[in-house]
Amino acid sequence: MAAQETVEHKYVYDFAEGNKDLKDLLGGKGANLAEMTNLGLPVPPGFTITTEACKAYLTTGREPDGLAAQIEAHLESLEREMGRKLGDPQDPLLVSVRSGAKFSMPGMMETVLNVGLNDRSVVGLSAQAGGNDRFAWDSYRRLIQMFGKTVCEVPGEEFEHALDDAKRAKGTQNDLDLDADDLRGLVDAYKKIFAKHTGREFPQEPREQLDLAIRAVFESWNAERAVVYRRQERIPADLGTAVNVVAMVFGNLGADSGTGVAFTRDPGSGAQGIYGDYLANAQGEDVVAGIRNTVPLQELEQIDKKSYDELLDYMARLEEHYKDLCDIEFTIERGKLWMLQTRVGKRTAAAAFVIAGQLVDEGLIDLDEALHRVNGAQLAQLMFPRFRLDHEFQPVAKGIGASPGAASGKVVFTSARAVELAAEGESVILVRRETNPDDLNGMIAAKGILTSRGGKTSHAAVVARGMGKTCVSGADELDVNVPAKKFIVAGQTVNEGDVVSIDGTTGKVYLGEVPVMPSEVVQYFEGSLDPEHIDNPLVRAVHRIMTHADAKRRLLVRTNADTGADAARARRFGAEGIGLCRTEHMFLGDRRELVERLILASTDEEREAALAALLPLQREDFIDIFREMDGLPVTVRLIDPPLHEFLPPLEQLAVNVAVAQERGEDVAKEEALLAAVRRMHEENPMLGLRGVRLGLVIPGLFAMQVRAIAEAAVEVTRSGGSACPEIMVPLVGAVQELETVRAEAEKIIAEVVGDSGVEVLIGTMIEVPRAALTAGQIAEAAQFFSFGTNDLTQMGWGFSRDDVEGAFFWRYLELGIFGISPFESIDREGVGRLVRIAAEEGRAARPGLKLGVCGEHGGDPDSVHFFHEVGLDYVSCSPFRVPVARLEAGRAAITTTGSDSR
Numbered sequence: 001m002a003a004q005e006t007v008e009h010k011y012v013y014d015f016a017e018g019n020k021d022l023k024d025l026l027g028g029k030g031a032n033l034a035e036m037t038n039l040g041l042p043v044p045p046g047f048t049i050t051t052e053a054c055k056a057y058l059t060t061g062r063e064p065d066g067l068a069a070q071i072e073a074h075l076e077s078l079e080r081e082m083g084r085k086l087g088d089p090q091d092p093l094l095v096s097v098r099s100g101a102k103f104s105m106p107g108m109m110e111t112v113l114n115v116g117l118n119d120r121s122v123v124g125l126s127a128q129a130g131g132n133d134r135f136a137w138d139s140y141r142r143l144i145q146m147f148g149k150t151v152c153e154v155p156g157e158e159f160e161h162a163l164d165d166a167k168r169a170k171g172t173q174n175d176l177d178l179d180a181d182d183l184r185g186l187v188d189a190y191k192k193i194f195a196k197h198t199g200r201e202f203p204q205e206p207r208e209q210l211d212l213a214i215r216a217v218f219e220s221w222n223a224e225r226a227v228v229y230r231r232q233e234r235i236p237a238d239l240g241t242a243v244n245v246v247a248m249v250f251g252n253l254g255a256d257s258g259t260g261v262a263f264t265r266d267p268g269s270g271a272q273g274i275y276g277d278y279l280a281n282a283q284g285e286d287v288v289a290g291i292r293n294t295v296p297l298q299e300l301e302q303i304d305k306k307s308y309d310e311l312l313d314y315m316a317r318l319e320e321h322y323k324d325l326c327d328i329e330f331t332i333e334r335g336k337l338w339m340l341q342t343r344v345g346k347r348t349a350a351a352a353f354v355i356a357g358q359l360v361d362e363g364l365i366d367l368d369e370a371l372h373r374v375n376g377a378q379l380a381q382l383m384f385p386r387f388r389l390d391h392e393f394q395p396v397a398k399g400i401g402a403s404p405g406a407a408s409g410k411v412v413f414t415s416a417r418a419v420e421l422a423a424e425g426e427s428v429i430l431v432r433r434e435t436n437p438d439d440l441n442g443m444i445a446a447k448g449i450l451t452s453r454g455g456k457t458s459h460a461a462v463v464a465r466g467m468g469k470t471c472v473s474g475a476d477e478l479d480v481n482v483p484a485k486k487f488i489v490a491g492q493t494v495n496e497g498d499v500v501s502i503d504g505t506t507g508k509v510y511l512g513e514v515p516v517m518p519s520e521v522v523q524y525f526e527g528s529l530d531p532e533h534i535d536n537p538l539v540r541a542v543h544r545i546m547t548h549a550d551a552k553r554r555l556l557v558r559t560n561a562d563t564g565a566d567a568a569r570a571r572r573f574g575a576e577g578i579g580l581c582r583t584e585h586m587f588l589g590d591r592r593e594l595v596e597r598l599i600l601a602s603t604d605e606e607r608e609a610a611l612a613a614l615l616p617l618q619r620e621d622f623i624d625i626f627r628e629m630d631g632l633p634v635t636v637r638l639i640d641p642p643l644h645e646f647l648p649p650l651e652q653l654a655v656n657v658a659v660a661q662e663r664g665e666d667v668a669k670e671e672a673l674l675a676a677v678r679r680m681h682e683e684n685p686m687l688g689l690r691g692v693r694l695g696l697v698i699p700g701l702f703a704m705q706v707r708a709i710a711e712a713a714v715e716v717t718r719s720g721g722s723a724c725p726e727i728m729v730p731l732v733g734a735v736q737e738l739e740t741v742r743a744e745a746e747k748i749i750a751e752v753v754g755d756s757g758v759e760v761l762i763g764t765m766i767e768v769p770r771a772a773l774t775a776g777q778i779a780e781a782a783q784f785f786s787f788g789t790n791d792l793t794q795m796g797w798g799f800s801r802d803d804v805e806g807a808f809f810w811r812y813l814e815l816g817i818f819g820i821s822p823f824e825s826i827d828r829e830g831v832g833r834l835v836r837i838a839a840e841e842g843r844a845a846r847p848g849l850k851l852g853v854c855g856e857h858g859g860d861p862d863s864v865h866f867f868h869e870v871g872l873d874y875v876s877c878s879p880f881r882v883p884v885a886r887l888e889a890g891r892a893a894i895t896t897t898g899s900d901s902r
């Protein structure tokens with residue numbers, strides 16, 4: 001039993017004990033450090049504290065029993081391996097303390113470097129480095145700064161101001177120009193800042209530093225920026241983070257040392273080659289923070305060819321091992337290469353498709369795995385427009401294209417301002433010298449990010465790529481002045497509120513708004529590009545993966561379309577029918593007058609005359625749609641909204657009538673209209689006289705629509721085409737409603753269709769919770785169900801969609817009550833359960849019952865997977881989302897193993 005308890009409560013693992021498949025326990029960083037160790041790569045020794053320890057700490061507010069003793073044992077083992085003791089005054093061991101969750105969250109949680117330094121061991125560190133006092137004091141000031149900000153919440157800008165003061169006093173803008181004495185003075189300044197804000201001296205006991213740093217990393221899991229990032233990326237909140245304690249290796253020992261980030265392929269385009277950044281005489285945070293501009297990784301070949309050749313060898317081995325693009329962090333300490341991290345790298349949407357295709361060609365993965373590695377959200381990004389450039393638009397600056405896309409917006413210089421303007425509906429470009437994790441909210445709100453410092457591996461670049469945001473980094477021609485809310489470029493001043501445009505592919509920056517044009521991926525879907533004969537690796541990759549998705553998927557994909565033009569476009573995008581044709585849209589525009597005549601009718605004759613006038617117009621609409629879909633099913637929803645929605649608002653009409661009466665004008669018609677609107681006014685019209693209720697109350701309304709549908713289908717068929725109409729009765733809550741409508745409809749259909757061969761199905765929209773719960777009864781009268789998940793969500797939650805999203809959803813998302821709006825992605829536990837019940841009970845009563853979904857969820861990637869699981873036959877969505885749904889339906893059909901596409 002004792003041995004079993006030890007295993008169950010093992011909270012600390014040496015790197016040699018883990019592997020890449022233990023991400024749930026060791027986090028991504030720890031699992032991959034273990035994997036590299038086992039592959040024989042040069043990884044600094046260390047150990048990982050598990051996510052279970054973090055979760056226990058966050059639950060109870062204290063370290064779990066046994067953790068301190070296990071840390072002590074593994075620390076002693078590390079000291080023996082290194083031949084040094086933590087914080088020893090003569091020959092100190094220093095360690096880094098780094099976070100590492102299951103899913104990469106770049107910059108969102110905490111890291112503390114150089115733990116173990118104090119007033120005595122800084123002298124020993126200098127001796128270790130051959131008397132390099134500058135290096136030792138630089139390392140010490142970094143520890144105080146990181147420890148103070150991370151562990152004790154000392155404002156980071158105070159340390160930055162002190163560093164700026166030191167550089168100013170030296171007459172330089174480069175921190176490398178500060179000598180040992182300058183840095184010794186900076187350490188004293190940092191200590192005073194620390195004491196002012198904490199009320200205590202900077203801790204000199206190395207083990208206390210270590211324990212406090214570990215706790216700070218645990219607590220950073222629930223830091224505001226980490227919570228916001230998890231919500232943005234849909235990462236579960238209950239995973240916790242592991243903590244990695246690693247022996248320090250130093251890239252800031254001089255010109256023969258440095259640090260860098262490497263990608264085995266271009267994370268922006270997917271192109272094969274050598275990509276990354278290197279910074280001599282620096283520690284890792286210098287690269288990510290963009291404090292000094294890096295040099296391209298290729299230049300390392302001239303700086304240190306031995307390390308460069310070793311790095312290329314390790315990169316090739318890791319990519320072949322992980323069978324994917326790898327993102328690698330490394331440090332060179334006096335000519336010795338150390339591998340500090342690897343992970344499956346974040347990439348742009350374009351790179352995801354291109355790399356997946358490349359890896360298939362190289363035999364590393366098959367097409368199923370390639371399909372798993374891309375997703376609908378990425379495909380949607382590729383369908384966004386790009387800049388249409390001509391001679392009028394000349395760039396004023398050029399940086400590094402860090403995350404592709406075309407973005408225009410008003411310049412803002414702070415995260416808070418970005419959030420504020422975006423909430424007002426403005427498009428904004430967040431401009432910074434460099435971003436940091438505290439800018440996350442602003443980065444989410446902005447259309448694009450522009451920085452004057454940093455490279456493809458800076459914080460701005462990595463986070464923007466992960467979110468699919470356009471980003472240009474390292475545009476060093478920009479003189480950014482955040483306090484003054486302006487930047488100067490090419491002799492011109494750009495103030496907050498001015499519009500700029502940035503191209504995340506080329507890295508070019510333009511003043512003003514640049515017009516856009518369709519993406520090549522959209523042109524491919526619309527049929528104007530032949531993927532087999534175009535020299536565009538992205539289009540070829542999209543075509544190849546989409547072809548495989550179509551071959552694999554079980555779900556059909558239809559579209560929501562109300563006109564022939566919409567239907568034609570959706571069909572080019574691959575739609576296999578129309579899942580929702582809204583007839584109410586056909587009553588708008590010039591036809592409003594006919595609707596008014598219908599509403600104002602005081603006799604049966606007047607009402608029938610109005611319906612007779614609407615009939616040929618509806619018939620022509622359906623003919624156009626049936627011809628475009630030629631042989632594919634078209635589900636036509638009978639009129640759904642309450643009739644008063646086609647009339648002027650009550651308050652506006654009352655004012656107009658009163659003003660006209662005051663002027664002595666003839667307002668008889670307007671008065672009659674006002675009386676009708678008042679008669680029909682409802683306090684809650686979405687729960688009132690609409691849908692099937694309206695069809696039962698207004699004699700002839702549904703009959704007119706059914707006749708128009710049937711006559712259109714017959715005309716198309718007799719002219720050589722093929723029409724497959726499906727009539728959908730909305731808002732049914734009781735089978736008797738559907739039975740009544742169906743009985744009348746079948747008489748009309750039989751009269752119109754005759755021997756034409758046209759078959760018309762009659763079904764219903766499941767959008768009322770009672771319909772879902774009595775689906776077995778309703779299926780006896782329905783030939784198909786189509787789930788209207790918009791209304792089903794409204795009624796299931798008791799939400800008014802028109803009101804709640806702006807009123808309080810933001811707070812629910814902030815508090816974590818929602819991970820995502822239930823109108824955006826299906827609520828599986830509640831609304832999804834209603835769908836599941838209706839599907840199961842409907843098919844039990846009528847085997848072979850056709851099932852589909854036509855709400856907005858039909859184009860949401862996560863929801864498509866749910867509908868596949870439930871066993872629906874098709875999803876329906878807007879034309880633009882059809883390719884997304886096709887891709888996700890294919891992904892849902894394959895076994896979801898392999899690397900996570902997050």
